[in-house]
Amino acid sequence: xxxxxxFLLFLLFFASFMAYGQNTSCACFxxxxxxxxxxxxxxxxxxxxxxxxxxxxxxxxKGRYEIRDLCPGSYQLxxxxxxxxxxxxxxxLTAGHEENFTLQEQEVHLKDVEITAKRTDAPSSQPLTTLSxxxxxxxxxxxxxxxxxxxxxxxxxxxGSSISKPVIHGLHSNRVLxxxxxxxxxxxxxxxxxxxxxxxxxxxxxxxxxxxxxxxxGSDAIGGVxxxxxEELPFDKPLSGEINLVxxxxxxxxxxxSTLQGGIxxxxxxxxxxxxxxxxxxxxxxxxxxxxxxxxxxxxFSFGAxxxxxxxxxxxxxxxxxxxxxxxxxxxxxxxxxxxxxINNGEPFVKSGFDYKIGRPNQNVxxxxxxxxxxxxxxxxxxxxWTIAQQVNNRNEYDLHVPRNDSIAALxxxxxxxxxxxxxxxxxxxxxxxxxxxxxQVGVTTLYQYNLMTGRxxxxxxxxxxxxxxxxxxxxxxxxxxxxxxxxxYRTLSTYRIVNRIKRSNHFDFxxxxxxxxxxxxxxxxxxxxLNTGTxxxxxxxxxxxxxxxxxxxxxxxxxxxTLHPEKALNTIASIKYASEKLxxxxxxxxxxxxxxxxxxxxxxxxxxxxxxFPYFKYTQTDxxxxxxxxxxxxxxxxxxxxxxxxxxxxxxxxxxxNYLVMIxxxxxxxxxxxEIPQLGNLHHLFLSVGNLWVARQKRVPPNxxxxxxxxxxxxxxxxxxxxxHLSDKQQLEIGLSVQNLFNTxxxxxxxxxxYYSDDIGRNASLRIKWKFGA
Amino acid sequence: MNRKLTWILLFGVATLFTQCKDSGDEVxxxxxxxxxxxxxxxxxxxxxxxVTTFAYKDPDxxxxxxxxxxxxxxxxxxxxxxxxxxxLDESKTPVDDITAEINEKADEHLLVYTPSPATLLxxxxxxxxxxxxxxxxxxxxxxAQAGIGKLKVQLRHQPDTKNGTPAPGSDDVNIDFNLxxx
Numbered sequence: 001x002x003x004x005x006x007f008l009l010f011l012l013f014f015a016s017f018m019a020y021g022q023n024t025s026c027a028c029f030x031x032x033x034x035x036x037x038x039x040x041x042x043x044x045x046x047x048x049x050x051x052x053x054x055x056x057x058x059x060x061x062k063g064r065y066e067i068r069d070l071c072p073g074s075y076q077l078x079x080x081x082x083x084x085x086x087x088x089x090x091x092x093l094t095a096g097h098e099e100n101f102t103l104q105e106q107e108v109h110l111k112d113v114e115i116t117a118k119r120t121d122a123p124s125s126q127p128l129t130t131l132s133x134x135x136x137x138x139x140x141x142x143x144x145x146x147x148x149x150x151x152x153x154x155x156x157x158x159x160g161s162s163i164s165k166p167v168i169h170g171l172h173s174n175r176v177l178x179x180x181x182x183x184x185x186x187x188x189x190x191x192x193x194x195x196x197x198x199x200x201x202x203x204x205x206x207x208x209x210x211x212x213x214x215x216x217x218g219s220d221a222i223g224g225v226x227x228x229x230x231e232e233l234p235f236d237k238p239l240s241g242e243i244n245l246v247x248x249x250x251x252x253x254x255x256x257x258s259t260l261q262g263g264i265x266x267x268x269x270x271x272x273x274x275x276x277x278x279x280x281x282x283x284x285x286x287x288x289x290x291x292x293x294x295x296x297x298x299x300x301f302s303f304g305a306x307x308x309x310x311x312x313x314x315x316x317x318x319x320x321x322x323x324x325x326x327x328x329x330x331x332x333x334x335x336x337x338x339x340x341x342x343i344n345n346g347e348p349f350v351k352s353g354f355d356y357k358i359g360r361p362n363q364n365v366x367x368x369x370x371x372x373x374x375x376x377x378x379x380x381x382x383x384x385x386w387t388i389a390q391q392v393n394n395r396n397e398y399d400l401h402v403p404r405n406d407s408i409a410a411l412x413x414x415x416x417x418x419x420x421x422x423x424x425x426x427x428x429x430x431x432x433x434x435x436x437x438x439x440x441q442v443g444v445t446t447l448y449q450y451n452l453m454t455g456r457x458x459x460x461x462x463x464x465x466x467x468x469x470x471x472x473x474x475x476x477x478x479x480x481x482x483x484x485x486x487x488x489x490y491r492t493l494s495t496y497r498i499v500n501r502i503k504r505s506n507h508f509d510f511x512x513x514x515x516x517x518x519x520x521x522x523x524x525x526x527x528x529x530x531l532n533t534g535t536x537x538x539x540x541x542x543x544x545x546x547x548x549x550x551x552x553x554x555x556x557x558x559x560x561x562x563t564l565h566p567e568k569a570l571n572t573i574a575s576i577k578y579a580s581e582k583l584x585x586x587x588x589x590x591x592x593x594x595x596x597x598x599x600x601x602x603x604x605x606x607x608x609x610x611x612x613x614f615p616y617f618k619y620t621q622t623d624x625x626x627x628x629x630x631x632x633x634x635x636x637x638x639x640x641x642x643x644x645x646x647x648x649x650x651x652x653x654x655x656x657x658x659n660y661l662v663m664i665x666x667x668x669x670x671x672x673x674x675x676e677i678p679q680l681g682n683l684h685h686l687f688l689s690v691g692n693l694w695v696a697r698q699k700r701v702p703p704n705x706x707x708x709x710x711x712x713x714x715x716x717x718x719x720x721x722x723x724x725x726h727l728s729d730k731q732q733l734e735i736g737l738s739v740q741n742l743f744n745t746x747x748x749x750x751x752x753x754x755x756y757y758s759d760d761i762g763r764n765a766s767l768r769i770k771w772k773f774g775a
Numbered sequence: 776m777n778r779k780l781t782w783i784l785l786f787g788v789a790t791l792f793t794q795c796k797d798s799g800d801e802v803x804x805x806x807x808x809x810x811x812x813x814x815x816x817x818x819x820x821x822x823x824x825x826v827t828t829f830a831y832k833d834p835d836x837x838x839x840x841x842x843x844x845x846x847x848x849x850x851x852x853x854x855x856x857x858x859x860x861x862x863l864d865e866s867k868t869p870v871d872d873i874t875a876e877i878n879e880k881a882d883e884h885l886l887v888y889t890p891s892p893a894t895l896l897x898x899x900x901x902x903x904x905x906x907x908x909x910x911x912x913x914x915x916x917x918x919a920q921a922g923i924g925k926l927k928v929q930l931r932h933q934p935d936t937k938n939g940t941p942a943p944g945s946d947d948v949n950i951d952f953n954l955x956x957x
Binding site (some may be wrong): 460 | 797798799801802803808809810811812813814833834835836838839841842845871873876877879880929932934942943945946947948949950951954
């Protein structure tokens, strides 16, 4: 859907700093050029301002800016450009010593700063949290869902420890959008055991936009958006690369990933990157026993290449994700009796030792993505970008039992197969600044998709077409930044299924508008506040429309409703941030009201099947509210020693039925104490940290809605240590050690579907080695 | 550059409205998926040879229409019966005989008959698989005094784990017939 929205960021800095001591009058100035790092083109209409003052200017059509009449002192220079990340840099215009120079009086204090900005499409007035650098390194080897858990307000919904789906502010699956390298990820998101088909090693940045961000990314982003962003291609750079090796004791899992990248000698304007990952793990161990058939086997690779010349650029990207995940065999149940027996037993009936072998049940998923992106920067400041992407998602699920009939069993076909084919197109125009003050973008996005499924009937085949158009404008003045946007989407959905051996088709049309409005205010160098209100809507998906059968994982009979209409959300999110050298505090509050929220409502009467009576749930609509607070504090109370504390609080409520909602993550509090040694001989950035995660018991659940009450609160300890060895100018080795669940604590998590069957994962020590060479 | 751009744009606009394939052409009934749509219990009175059958039928499987037949088992007090169950998948043409498949894979299956109250009826297995464990496709049910209760019929699927007890594996059938002994 989107474009290649990440651009290199950066700041080249011409240190032609000249300050003249003999004149302390307010005659200093700063000047420079603002450029797009990717194309090198000047950016017209960028706002360059000095935070905390009323000084702010726009760049001209050559990207130039100049701020005059400054008194000597320390300033924070900030560049704000629509569609780019904000850039901040502290400058010293203090009295200098270059008394020998005899320049014109007005050029006495001069700083020439060239700003090269990184493009982003993230809304500026919504909280954006990014994992990159060291924070991202510490998550290496884990799945995407697990990697994001360190961000406050983000949790995960799990099926055992190998299938993990990100949850933002209590919302997940079709309500959270994942933008993989600028393309909207399209898999079978509706399923609770369908994890995102993305290799996190592709990315050098993982970002989460919390709150409804539907206008830019697609109307269904009710909960938030996850951006998986690789680094910009290394245009005209020498060969470089990295090799990552990660080993985990639990599951005896090994992960190897490597990247090789560079430009092409003699061909100006080219860049390429190749990357691959192999992962192999065996049975997971809880503190007291192994879980049978919980191995994983994953092979992923990606290749990217691009060319850019003057304002023109083209990028190609291909990635393949291929995973085979064993599903704990003790989680297979035929009837309620089976489930109640396991619950009463307190631990699984199936006993196991360690094994790498993956038997039934398992899932085998491949995801292929091919993307092309073309852009052109016009001389006058207009920019046009077109992205086309094809995704093929192939999901095969094998049940525990092979068919009784030998000839059918011999085929060893999966009991469920889904083939989802998606073509997305995005055409985006960044218009040139209007009157030098307002910048914005207009876009059209389309999605065409078809789904083929074979096996046990679950969801119908469908064709889906979606077209959306949006328009976003941003206005920056002094310390204020305003943004507003609107979007309109139209979607058609045709479904085909077999009912009693007769083909039935249904047709649906959905259309709706959405909007966003927000403001950011920078009070001082350190203090800023953001407020955003947005609407989003989501059409019911095929499983909500047509489910009709027993969900064996949940021991529930789930029935869809083809008369469901779209749900609509009104989301308000406010945050305030104080950031200084020693202390960073960020507090955000949100209120997400979802009208006609689609959920599974328990029915009075159970439904009778040949495997007995199952509790009966029907997809129904209600009104729901999600209120919460995310807080994070980092305080360097002694030199090089920092304490970090993150709190996530969420209260979800069904306002129409005056009841709580099921499957809402419990409140949590994450604390970390970290000591760093910047340098010790050849070792750099040495650190040691101790952390604790406390997760409360989810007390807010509807009465009599579950076979088992939510598990008790738990507290897990972890330790981490690491550092970097500089082998040579161009080679470095990063080493990290960590132990999760240090005391092998027995716990179960409310958001883990396997909490009925077994304890959660036990102690897990890991060793990470990263060798970087070249650049 | 402008001509190149025009071509790119034209191609871009064209692909915005491209449709690829119609998934409606490819929808077909699945014949590999095994269902059990009917469970029939045949009670043959020892001595007289009088045959009575009682059935559970849900021809379209889970969901869809409700079960079309769910008989109450009615037996005489203090009488011995031979009990033979039959399982069919009537959603397929021709009808799939699951009983035969259970018999072939007897070492992976166990039928469990549980009356409640337990005093209503006593079941004795009359068959064994190759490992010497009971199957339950043949057996004797002996009723006691008159009474009302339930008879739970379970087909336990126990590949590689069958040990003669109901505990391993999972249910392929688990239904409670009403039972009248008079």
